[in-house]
Amino acid sequence: MFAFRLDSRSGVPTYLQLVKQVRRALLVGYLRPGDRLPTVREVAAALVVNPNTVVKAYRDLEHAGLVTARAGQGTFITGTLKPIPPPSYTRLSRSLHTWLRGARNAGLDAEQIGALVAAVIDDSEAEGGAA
Amino acid sequence: MFAFRLDSRSGVPTYLQLVKQVRRALLVGYLRPGDRLPTVREVAAALVVNPNTVVKAYRDLEHAGLVTARAGQGTFITGTLKPIPPPSYTRLSRSLHTWLRGARNAGLDAEQIGALVAAVIDDSEAEGGAA
Amino acid sequence: MFAFRLDSRSGVPTYLQLVKQVRRALLVGYLRPGDRLPTVREVAAALVVNPNTVVKAYRDLEHAGLVTARAGQGTFITGTLKPIPPPSYTRLSRSLHTWLRGARNAGLDAEQIGALVAAVIDDSEAEGGAA
Amino acid sequence: MFAFRLDSRSGVPTYLQLVKQVRRALLVGYLRPGDRLPTVREVAAALVVNPNTVVKAYRDLEHAGLVTARAGQGTFITGTLKPIPPPSYTRLSRSLHTWLRGARNAGLDAEQIGALVAAVIDDSEAEGGAA
């Protein structure tokens, strides 16, 4: 079953964090059409969050055509989002993991790693690297 | 002179984005004690944002002991944040850049790359990878 | 319910007066963890002050780890500040009250009393009286 | 020679702190008509403050009729402010000193003492104690 996580220090609204995690899972191939999301109540209980907040996230996703709620059955993935091809995913994820290990071996903590990653990505986007 | 950037789609409050960029610059060694940040009015004009929003960010940083505001003179870096050692920075940043190029050559767009990075980092943190 | 007071002639910014009153109430034992502060809107209405000014004060307190804001619920005391032991408080407060009565009986007005108190305290601090 | 002190953490504007100290010294009998205040330059140098700030304070005092600037000679006290009668002053100051010593012996630090004093004075003013 898909599990959500929250980072209360990020400043990102709770409902947006949920939305982003589903989108991310779709992109990465971890969720696929037909999969069932945990119920609003389950998520609310697990994250200690108001059910309305979860409802809002699910409604956002439904609005974007990514999920469909079926009364009495739950919420299901019914859309997709140009997922990363599994072979690329495997390869890139593996090499990124290696890079991460290197960073940790160099003594970097989570905050430093986050700063480095953000700096490099921002950087390369700034110079039109997305081309 | 230090320059800020905004991502309006991220959902992160403007002032927090500014705060994080300064912290990141400190971690990465791009800002150091004694450096002067752009004035409140300059930032507000450059980002087309209300001066109060910038004031809030600078105040947060001052609260954290990272900068000091001097009326009539500007806002200066006066604290530090366990910066990444430059050699590690150079090496890791270079290899991450290479990885990024590989991801782009595999046809991934910015959103897919973001999802992949987030997935890998979250993952490895979840399993106590920080050890 | 905790009540705030303002002294517009003091020259101390409104929001700082609020902050100091909460800190003082903590030191004196009048507020304790779990207590709820009046809502931003209540304070703003009672003091005829802009809500943002109150928000600023509460935010400062939160930053200092003394209170925690819970959206939809209010702002609660969640920290403490080395309170004065109640017995000492009772004894010292009582004798200071007596002193105050003496000063007033001698014909001193509020400004004179303030000057005297400030002079004596400053004085004794200057000579390292805190020892 | 009269000496000024600054408390940068109080939030009270610098120039107001200077004004208040002169008023206090007049009330307490520490300054009397004919006394000469330190020059603007001396104060500015001693407090590491911009001379304009001192000028503003002196102008405020002149405006209030308490001092007079004489070109080339300095600034002199030329007004008064219902001073505390010296006998009362001596007696009250002495007993307050005793109280202070008691508070410190009870282990209270400066912040706690300040809170206690403020609480007691506020309190008694609130109930019309100034009568």
Place this chain on the structure above:
DNA sequence: GTGGTCTAGACCACC
């Protein structure tokens, strides 16, 4: 209804 963010614009303190 709670607190949080942002805008617009005035005024003050300090250099």
Place this chain on the structure above:
DNA sequence: GTGGTCTAGACCACG
């Protein structure tokens, strides 16, 4: 000119 405070009022996230 700098940063700091305050007001007025809109909109959002959360319960």
